[in-house]
Amino acid sequence: MPLHRRVNTGFLEYASYVIRDRAIPALADGLKPVQRRILWALHRIDDGRFMKVANVVGDTMKFHPHGDASIGDALVVLANKRYLIEG
DSSP states (O other), rough: OOOHHHHHHHHHHHHHHHHHIIOOOTTTTTTTHHHHHHHHHHHHHHOOSSHHHHHHHHHHHTOOTTTHHHHHHHHHHHHHTSSSSSO
């Protein structure tokens, strides 16, 4: 298979994966996977006190291998929507 065809095929497969599995919120709860992982991390480390964003991001990185910037951005969205977070 020629290289350009292989690259095009690989790109289309990856792009469809990102759209299906990461970019579109689930119908069941309206959350993206990163948001669901943030809520799970918050549940795990909840001790009744306020937490620093860096601590939440660091704990979420155990479940979300796509970098801390995407976790921080998703955390801001969750705080703005007031999903179980006092922002």
